[in-house]
Amino acid sequence: MDTITHTLFGLGLYGAVNKRDMDKNTKRAYLLTAVGASQIPDIDVISRLWDTEGLYQMWHRGITHSVFLTPVWALLFFLLSFLLFKVKDKKLFLLGWLAVFIHNTSDLFNAWGTGYLEPFSNMRITFGTIPIVDLVIWFIMGTAFIYSRRNKLISPYYFRVAWAFLLVHVIIQSTQGFIIYKQYDDQYDQVALSADFIPWTFSVITKKDDEVIIFNDNLFKKEETQYVLQSRETADLDKLFSQRPEARTLYEWSPFVVLVDDDERLGLYDPRFYRNGQSFLFEYIEKNTER
CATH class of the missing domain: 2.60.40 (Immunoglobulin-like)
Structure with missing residues (x-):
């Protein structure tokens, strides 16, 4: 999912918590944990800084999105809450764990997919049933926020209802996607x-x-x-892979690719992201020139 959606997930978790008897520091610890843990798996974007071998496509949404790493991230925010706010509440660990789990699991449902089972499997799991930017999710969470402002005494109730509607939305959308997929399979x-x-x-x-x-x-x-x-299935990709290591990564990362081998370019692209005549995941070299 996109950054805004993950932020909404974090705020939605924070909103669902009953904070009536909490002091200011405890509220801050819960807010940090809910929103921070909802974002932390995407810290892998910094791997661009040291990627010299064209592996970023495989690293992004890789090990940081593993379901096996979720308790580690939760523990991080539990410790941060104690260090920054002197709050030691085991429920913070559970909240952080839930937030990271929601992040990693929700990313399974869009076309990009995740390395959900790393390091035990490098397979990219993707269902493709929910768009990366889902305006229905935005609407559900936005509605909960509006109603929560009108009646703060029962504010958590509105966010809990929103989570129920969100789950129903994902189930309905994904069930339809599965039925359509089977029609073509x-x-x-x-x-x-x-x-x-x-x-x-x-x-x-x-x-x-x-x-x-x-x-x-x-x-x-x-x-x-x-x-x-x-797709030019007979294309020799050795030269492409040697000059553009990102192309080999894309070839291994995508479920399948379209190969391009014409007078101008040798390359490949992921057709899942093909729009208006081109895929934004396209790696190629120019013929007779270096790109």
């Missing part, structure tokens, strides 16, 4: 799903032999063909 060699910003609407990316077709589909209308792409 038997017809193509490979299938991937990417949720659109419009609720209950999906891009279905299929590959059979050297042809990649991207459909727009939902359960309430006939599918529409958006793009038909040709």
